Amino acid sequence: MAVAAAQKNREMFAIKKSYSIENGYPSRRRSLVDDARFETLVVKQTKQSVLEEARARANDYTLTEEEVILQNAASESPEAEQAIQKAALLLRMRDGMGSLARILKTIDNYKGCVEHLETRPSQASGIQFDALVKVSMTRSNLLQLIRSLRQSTAFAGVNLLSDNISSKTPWFPRHASDLDNCNHLMTKFEPELDMNHPGFADKQYRERRKEIAEIAFAYKYGDSIPSITYTEVENSTWQRVFNTVLELMPKHACKEYKAAFGKLQEADIFVPHRIPQLDDVSNFLRKHTGFTLRPAAGLLTARDFLASLAFRVFQSTQYVRHNNSPFHTPEPDCIHELLGHIPLLADPNFAQFSQEIGLASLGASDSEIEKLSTVYWFTVEFGLCKENQQLKAYGAALLSSIGELLHALSDKPELRPFEPASTSLQPYQDQEYQPIYYVAESFDDAKDKFRRWVSTMSRPFEVRFNPHTERVEVLDSVEKLDTLIWQLNTEMLHLTNAVNKLRGSRFE
Numbered sequence: 001m002a003v004a005a006a007q008k009n010r011e012m013f014a015i016k017k018s019y020s021i022e023n024g025y026p027s028r029r030r031s032l033v034d035d036a037r038f039e040t041l042v043v044k045q046t047k048q049s050v051l052e053e054a055r056a057r058a059n060d061y062t063l064t065e066e067e068v069i070l071q072n073a074a075s076e077s078p079e080a081e082q083a084i085q086k087a088a089l090l091l092r093m094r095d096g097m098g099s100l101a102r103i104l105k106t107i108d109n110y111k112g113c114v115e116h117l118e119t120r121p122s123q124a125s126g127i128q129f130d131a132l133v134k135v136s137m138t139r140s141n142l143l144q145l146i147r148s149l150r151q152s153t154a155f156a157g158v159n160l161l162s163d164n165i166s167s168k169t170p171w172f173p174r175h176a177s178d179l180d181n182c183n184h185l186m187t188k189f190e191p192e193l194d195m196n197h198p199g200f201a202d203k204q205y206r207e208r209r210k211e212i213a214e215i216a217f218a219y220k221y222g223d224s225i226p227s228i229t230y231t232e233v234e235n236s237t238w239q240r241v242f243n244t245v246l247e248l249m250p251k252h253a254c255k256e257y258k259a260a261f262g263k264l265q266e267a268d269i270f271v272p273h274r275i276p277q278l279d280d281v282s283n284f285l286r287k288h289t290g291f292t293l294r295p296a297a298g299l300l301t302a303r304d305f306l307a308s309l310a311f312r313v314f315q316s317t318q319y320v321r322h323n324n325s326p327f328h329t330p331e332p333d334c335i336h337e338l339l340g341h342i343p344l345l346a347d348p349n350f351a352q353f354s355q356e357i358g359l360a361s362l363g364a365s366d367s368e369i370e371k372l373s374t375v376y377w378f379t380v381e382f383g384l385c386k387e388n389q390q391l392k393a394y395g396a397a398l399l400s401s402i403g404e405l406l407h408a409l410s411d412k413p414e415l416r417p418f419e420p421a422s423t424s425l426q427p428y429q430d431q432e433y434q435p436i437y438y439v440a441e442s443f444d445d446a447k448d449k450f451r452r453w454v455s456t457m458s459r460p461f462e463v464r465f466n467p468h469t470e471r472v473e474v475l476d477s478v479e480k481l482d483t484l485i486w487q488l489n490t491e492m493l494h495l496t497n498a499v500n501k502l503r504g505s506r507f508e
């Protein structure tokens with residue numbers, strides 16, 4: 001019920017705009033960080049216009065966001081209107097404790113039950129006391145109670161606090177199948193809006209890109225990913241980039257990338273003359289780290305993209321960059337996903353790091369999504385790491401772009417140690433190469449630092465992914481913790497048995 005209401009709120013305040021010239025495009029390179037910022041802005045604007053509409057409809061210009069959400073929940077059905085709602089009200093009392101009797105009488109009139117009451121001297125001028133009252137009553141009566149109290153001159157303010165109507169935590173997917181709802185695009189198909197897009201003047205290219213994107217729109221959880229018969233031109237674009245990566249990889253890529261790349265070659269998935277099919281890649285990843293792919297029609301909202309990582313699902317585009325520009329693409333395409341992201345998603349440590357970013361994003365605030373996207377940008381896309389005192393690349397945008405790779409490893413940019421608290425606030429460069437890169441000691445070290453930083457975020461609950469059910473569990477009850485302890489005990493038993501057997505075999 002709470003999930004349904006939260007989902008409805010999400011829809012109510014959903015992004016109704018897509019990227020446009022007003023966001024600085026077409027001149028900017030698209031990125032997850034920029035998307036997150038745009039999302040924050042649009043959600044704020046959309047909320048404001050939804051509020052203004054609701055206030056005009058109700059002819060009540062004092063309505064708050066919480067009240068609009070409450071009204072919305074009450075208007076679902078006659079049953080929803082009569083459902084019992086717990087709520088907290090903050091009342092600013094002008095005339096001292098005498099007003100308490102009025103509050104209690106009014107709550108009683110609306111058949112409400114007072115569950116908690118506390119007062120304290122107010123810090124606001126002209127107000128004697130603030131009262132916090134927790135009540136439970138039907139939604140329709142609660143709305144009337146608020147209106148009635150507001151009409152009294154005894155109160156300088158009557159506020160419904162949002163915590164008690166479950167509106168603070170943004171909706172997030174609980175099961176891998178919920179990712180069917182996480183395909184919100186920040187952009188429609190827009191090369192025609194972007195004069196700098198290599199496909200801007202090529203109608204045939206735009207139609208082909210659209211045809212491939214349709215597959216993603218139709219895709220549902222559990223489907224296998226349809227194959228694409230790539231054209232000779234598309235395969236030759238792949239081949240040019242593939243051969244360059246092959247040449248630069250031995251010297252500049254981290255060892256985990258090289259190892260996984262080799263396995264993809266052995267599996268006959270990475271070959272020079274043919275673009276790999278996403279379904280084959282997805283099956284390969286499943287065997288190595290449990291990651292799978294979902295086709296994406298373009299750049300998704302940061303929240304949706306990060307949420308999918310929590311389920312070990314990587315949303316991948318399937319179309320190919322324009323053949324006039326094989327070494328640069330202003331948006332992600334399948335060459336970037338395949339050569340940049342896929343090898344490391346087959347590495348257990350890196351896969352875990354990616355999933356941690358995804359899990360941290362579930363239910364995070366808009367500003368936290370911006371910070372997580374910035375961390376993603378400087379690690380998964382542009383990250384460098386140390387290997388035997390040498391600098392290596394692990395970021396997908398580096399490994400799939402020769403120019404930026406060589407720049408990152410030259411003496412031109414500034415290198416800083418990866419520290420999530422400062423990295424998450426670092427403005428990034430989206431016009432030229434990055435002037436700053438962050439260096440991780442190792443994936444393990446990056447994971448540890450990231451975990452410590454994430455624990456300082458505002459979300460009031462912890463989540464974990466259950467791979468058996470493909471479900472994200474919110475650890476918010478003793479029963480759920482009991483289940484987790486039971487599972488950990490089973491794992492500990494296997495570990496203890498294994499240690500004992502190894503010890504025993506050493507003395508035989």
Ligand SMILES: [Fe+2]
Binds near residue numbers: 341
């Ligand atoms: Fe990427």
